Amino acid sequence: MTANKIKIFIFTILLFECFNCRAESQITIASKTFTESVILGELASQITGAKTVHQKQLGGTRVLWSALLRGDIDIYPEYSGTLLHEIFAGHDKNTDLHALLKPLGIAATRAIGFNNTYALGMRPASATELGINTISDLANHPELQIGFSNEFINRSDGWPGLQTHYRLPQKKVRGLDHDLAYRGLTNESLDVIDLYTTDAEIHYYNIKILHDDLNYFPEYNAIFLYRLELEQSAPQVIRQLKRLENVITADAMTTMNMQAKLERVPEAEVAAKYLSTQLNVNSEIVIDSRWSRLVRHSIEHLVLVGISLGAAILVALPLGIAAYLNTRLGQFILSCTAIIQTIPSLALLVFMIPLLGIGSPPAIAALFLYSLLPIIRNTHTGLHDIAPPVRESAKALGLSRTARLRLVELPLATRSILAGIKTSAVINVGTATLGALIGAGGYGQPILTGIRLDDTSLILEGAIPAALLALLVQYSFDLAERLLISKGLRS
Amino acid sequence: MLTLSNIQKSFDNQVALDIPHLNITGQQTTILIGPSGCGKSTLLKMINGLIKPDQGEVLFKQGKINTQNINLLRRQMGYVIQEGGLFPHLSARDNIMLMPRHIKLAPDTAEQRLQSLAELTQLDAGQLKRFPSQLSGGQRQRVALMRALILDPDLLLLDEPLGALDPMIRFEMQSQLKSIFQKLGKTVLMVTHDLNEAGFFGDHLVLLRSGKIVQQGTARQLIENPNEPFVEQFINAQRAPSIIAR
Numbered sequence: 001m002t003a004n005k006i007k008i009f010i011f012t013i014l015l016f017e018c019f020n021c022r023a024e025s026q027i028t029i030a031s032k033t034f035t036e037s038v039i040l041g042e043l044a045s046q047i048t049g050a051k052t053v054h055q056k057q058l059g060g061t062r063v064l065w066s067a068l069l070r071g072d073i074d075i076y077p078e079y080s081g082t083l084l085h086e087i088f089a090g091h092d093k094n095t096d097l098h099a100l101l102k103p104l105g106i107a108a109t110r111a112i113g114f115n116n117t118y119a120l121g122m123r124p125a126s127a128t129e130l131g132i133n134t135i136s137d138l139a140n141h142p143e144l145q146i147g148f149s150n151e152f153i154n155r156s157d158g159w160p161g162l163q164t165h166y167r168l169p170q171k172k173v174r175g176l177d178h179d180l181a182y183r184g185l186t187n188e189s190l191d192v193i194d195l196y197t198t199d200a201e202i203h204y205y206n207i208k209i210l211h212d213d214l215n216y217f218p219e220y221n222a223i224f225l226y227r228l229e230l231e232q233s234a235p236q237v238i239r240q241l242k243r244l245e246n247v248i249t250a251d252a253m254t255t256m257n258m259q260a261k262l263e264r265v266p267e268a269e270v271a272a273k274y275l276s277t278q279l280n281v282n283s284e285i286v287i288d289s290r291w292s293r294l295v296r297h298s299i300e301h302l303v304l305v306g307i308s309l310g311a312a313i314l315v316a317l318p319l320g321i322a323a324y325l326n327t328r329l330g331q332f333i334l335s336c337t338a339i340i341q342t343i344p345s346l347a348l349l350v351f352m353i354p355l356l357g358i359g360s361p362p363a364i365a366a367l368f369l370y371s372l373l374p375i376i377r378n379t380h381t382g383l384h385d386i387a388p389p390v391r392e393s394a395k396a397l398g399l400s401r402t403a404r405l406r407l408v409e410l411p412l413a414t415r416s417i418l419a420g421i422k423t424s425a426v427i428n429v430g431t432a433t434l435g436a437l438i439g440a441g442g443y444g445q446p447i448l449t450g451i452r453l454d455d456t457s458l459i460l461e462g463a464i465p466a467a468l469l470a471l472l473v474q475y476s477f478d479l480a481e482r483l484l485i486s487k488g489l490r491s
Numbered sequence: 492m493l494t495l496s497n498i499q500k501s502f503d504n505q506v507a508l509d510i511p512h513l514n515i516t517g518q519q520t521t522i523l524i525g526p527s528g529c530g531k532s533t534l535l536k537m538i539n540g541l542i543k544p545d546q547g548e549v550l551f552k553q554g555k556i557n558t559q560n561i562n563l564l565r566r567q568m569g570y571v572i573q574e575g576g577l578f579p580h581l582s583a584r585d586n587i588m589l590m591p592r593h594i595k596l597a598p599d600t601a602e603q604r605l606q607s608l609a610e611l612t613q614l615d616a617g618q619l620k621r622f623p624s625q626l627s628g629g630q631r632q633r634v635a636l637m638r639a640l641i642l643d644p645d646l647l648l649l650d651e652p653l654g655a656l657d658p659m660i661r662f663e664m665q666s667q668l669k670s671i672f673q674k675l676g677k678t679v680l681m682v683t684h685d686l687n688e689a690g691f692f693g694d695h696l697v698l699l700r701s702g703k704i705v706q707q708g709t710a711r712q713l714i715e716n717p718n719e720p721f722v723e724q725f726i727n728a729q730r731a732p733s734i735i736a737r
Contacts, residue, residue, distance in 0.1 A: 389576045392541060392572070392576060393570070394578070396565055396568075397566070397570070408578055486581070487622060
């Protein structure tokens with residue numbers, strides 16, 4: 001029993017290790033979960049050549065920053081303002097970024113050209129009519145309808161600071177979703193909205209940006225962060241990366257954002273077109289067909305589900321049996337797994353990152369933990385609910401404890417145990433879509449991209465196979481039930 | 492065959508058994524009888540170790556029963572309970588053959604025993620293929636008896652084996668069981684609350700009340716010479732009321 005447990009443990013560790021290892025020479029570029037970042041990641045990946053891979057929309061600032069610190073990724077696009085206001089919040093705003101980064105083994109390129117900061121925008125017609133060109137001009141028009149994204153209203157460097165800085169008289173400000181704000185502006189229910197200076201919609205809706213004449217908004221200059229050691233180990237890559245310094249203007253970036261977001265051109269193509277026209281870099285890009293994407297995502301998803309569920313069965317069955325054999329231990333095991341179950345799945349995934357990095361290992365570990373409870377509980381319940389006369393008869397025959405479990409109790413609990421595994425498997429298939437948030441791929445990947453690009457067909461490209469897989473799992477377990485459960489227990 | 496001495500057992504500070512001495516003679520049928528809660532089933536379970544005594548010891552074939560030897564000793568004691576306790580996931584045949592296979596008894600020997608027991612209990616091959624849920628109550632009890640006898644035990648422990656059967660089948664099974672016991676010549680210890688059944692099967696009756704032995708002897712001795720008023724009450728209570736008024 002103990003020897004078996006050790007074997008299982010070692011086996012699990014080996015599996016995780018195997019997924020953890022990366023080819024030594026490969027350089028990983030990552031991007032955040034919004035379109036501009038994905039395009040920047042593509043630009044970096046294409047200009048640096050074949051030695052790099054791009055992990056698209058890997059996560060938010062915190063995920064990418066800690067992955068960079070750990071060395072799980074090597075390069076990612078960031079904004080100077082984000083570094084100063086989020087990562088190094090509390091430091092003097094005039095500190096040299098390079099001085100803060102160097103002790104951490106991180107370096108940054110110079111600004112790659114554009115500044116994607118907050119701005120205020122209006123319909124050009126109404127701006128001209130009212131003679132508004134700068135934010136200062138707003139002070140003369142307290143009657144204007146203002147709608148800001150909720151984050152902007154609450155951030156200290158957002159509306160509260162802006163209002164004080166410019167002494168703006170407007171009292172009533174509506175909070176709403178950023179994407180809806182554009183619609184509010186065009187249908188004239190709003191006059192002024194906040195925006196990011198490289199938003200795709202600025203061109204699309206032809207929005208007038210008000211000049212920040214009193215220099216209120218901090219700079220969010222786009223840069224690339226990279227691990228310092230690359231300067232020695234891959235100088236060529238860094239040299240290529242630095243070709244993007246001071247090249248991309250806000251207009252160019254906005255155009256690229258628009259192509260990707262509004263015209264639905266794949267980011268790789270957008271980046272390739274820019275590089276060939278502006279820098280004369282010709283990169284070969286492979287745009288996956290829907291089928292090859294589906295196959296890749298299916299394999300990734302099945303790996304996530306298969307390994308996590310398999311390991312969960314191997315661990316949860318013995319734990320469920322142990323919980324049945326020893327009441328006090330059982331209470332402990334059941335409460336521990338119940339606590340794990342209460343952790344929100346996203347939080348559990350993020351907890352795993354410091355331990356296991358990014359990609360499949362933390363996702364598999366989180367899914368494994370989630371799969372434990374239904375199996376343990378159903379194993380315990382199935383064994384516990386066996387009729388006392390049957391249990392007593394097995395004892396009275398002179399069967400040892402293990403023989404009783406093997407010949408009588410486990411076969412009688414099979415239905416319950418299988419039901420537990422089925423529950424785990426179905427939940428697992430659904431939860432595994434969240435793995436895409438930390439770079440584990442799977443059906444969550446197209447869902448995530450689809451949400452980002454507001455593309456329903458992409459969302460369905462992940463959601464439909466995930467639902468079908470869940471159904472398939474359900475049916476296979478129904479079949480397994482028919483094969484594994486004795487006929488004597490069915491009538 | 493079986494000796495119990497100085498047995499004490501309480502549940503929640505309530506005396507369940509208090510038996511200074513009890514001897515069960517080999518090759519005859521002994522009946523444990525008494526009202527509900529008198530401790531007769533507890534006593535039976537103590538003999539095959541399902542319940543441990545607080546004090547005292549159980550000697551089986553001169554050996555003391557303890558946790559080390561209990562599983563080996565249980566294989567020499569067949570045990571049948573009211574509902575049979577058959578394993579629902581196994582066919583009747585697999586229920587019976589579970590132990591022979593587990594202890595790796597020669598398949599030929601096991602098969603031979605199965606055949607002769609099937610003849611004895613009048614179960615055919617088709618019935619043996621069925622699962623317990625597909626058998627009648629009487630058939631289930633016969634399968635349970637076969638399972639209890641398949642390892643050719645020295646002692647047969649029966650806890651109200653016919654208690655759940657309807658009267659017609661019960662009557663039929665009583666005579667069948669008695670003839671089986673006679674043919675096998677085994678030591679049988681049976682629990683029942685029915686005096687008629689006790690008198691029908693038993694060479695020797697042990698009457699219990701609140702965990703203590705009140706009187707033992709043949710049915711005739713108990714009826715003719717009750718040694719305290721309770722014995723007389725118990726016997727009178729079990730006399731069938733006259734169906735036709737005189």
